[in-house]
Amino acid sequence: MNAKLYRAATLLALLTLPALLGAAEPGAPDSAATRLASTKPDKDQLTYQLESVATLLESSSAARQIEASKAPEAMARRDKARELHKAARAALQAGDLSRAAALLSEVRASFFDAVRMAAPEEVLAKKLEADYRARLDSVNALLGAYRRVANEKGSSGKMIADTVAQIDRLVAGAAVLAQAGKYKEGRAELDRAYLVAKASVSSLRSGDTLVRTLNFANKEEEYHYEIDRNDTHQMLIKVLVEEKRASNPALDQQVQTFTAKAKELRGAAEASAAKKDHAQAVRLLEESTAELVKAIRNAGIYIPG
Known part of the structure; x- marks a missing residue:
């Protein structure tokens, strides 16, 4: 997350602090958290929070990041936060302070989701790379299992070689895509390799069948x-x-x-x-x-x- 988003997330966390303090464990006698939690919402404090959250929603760097991302999920969450904010303002004006406080908590949660969904491309790229490498590890593990079980069951060398070659071709294609930074497409190739490996392991059923060895x-x-x-x-x-x-x-x-x-x-x-x-x-x-x-x-x- 870049520095601007980090600062916005920090501000959001600070605005959420009263709700977090109210989540202290029951039975903690006379703690600051329990005293704060048991205190009725204060109208002046809620008014201040309402305006602070409005600034967060409309003119903060995080709000600009959401707008710039054009991510449908992020925009939808931001819109939901706006509607909740309107409802919180209406509740405050009606004198329902408890409802206003609860709605403000929902506003923060929805907006934080929007910020997360509008993460910069480099964050998404890192996730795609991590997913790619995790799937590659799974394919290699299954391929190792296939070789082991095939050898234990005395399967023909040609059968093993053909299956391994099929999987290796898919993994090699995935590696080419990954080297070009196309981790999403590379992951799709690895998914194919994973299915071939999984099917191959489960199909080793000659003689004393694999199924029986599973007890x-x-x-x-x-x-x-x-x-x-x-x-x-x-x-x-x-x-x-x-x-x-x-x-x-x-x-x-x-x-x-x-x-x-x-x-x-x-x-x-x-x-x-x-x-x-x-x-x-x-x-x-x-x-x-x-x-x-x-x-x-x-x-x-x-x-x-």
């Missing part, structure tokens, strides 16, 4: 695991296949066939689960996810399954 307490618990796996593959189709479908009618038709079958099987699985037949539901979900894997592979994207 499910019962078939209902396994059913919920399979629902999540099915959801993951549906998301993969949205983020990896949609663009290819848009420019390839033949591929679009093939994907529709696979996804329609997957949807039918998922519906049957949910119906079985509703009847408490979770064993049948698990089997149907596995078949549904297999159809989704076919759709993804048919688009030229390799994932195990």
Whole structure:
């Protein structure tokens, strides 16, 4: 936050101080906070606060920052603060001092939200970079888990190599975008890599299945695991296949066939689960996810399954 915004936030905090002092713990005998909290609002003090907050809303550096940002969320919060301020003034004029004080607290809170939403671009850029790096850590962790589980289960070297290559391509594309300062776009690429890695880990089911090694307490618990796996593959189709479908009618038709079958099987699985037949539901979900894997592979994207 720049120096002007910092000073405005500090002023806002000082104006909020009476409300904070009133939040002292119950049972603190004769403290300054409890004495202040128990004192009825003073009309002169409220009048002064009303005018001070008006200045904050309309002519402070923070107000100018909100106006300059043109951020819809920030402008909406600022407008809400203005309406609350009008209501506080009306309450004060009507002699309802308690309501005026309460409304002024709401004004401050709403305006502070507006200041936060109008944060300078460099603050937003830092957040986007932090989000990008956090997602990259998640992808690397999942990729490490995939390699470990694949090796433990004796999966083929080609399968591992193809999956890792797919993820590496997405991570490399994200890195190029990040180097250009396009962290938001890079994060989107990492989200794709994350889904591929997640789906790949959950699809290692040859021999003594990964699902069994998870030690499910019962078939209902396994059913919920399979629902999540099915959801993951549906998301993969949205983020990896949609663009290819848009420019390839033949591929679009093939994907529709696979996804329609997957949807039918998922519906049957949910119906079985509703009847408490979770064993049948698990089997149907596995078949549904297999159809989704076919759709993804048919688009030229390799994932195990």
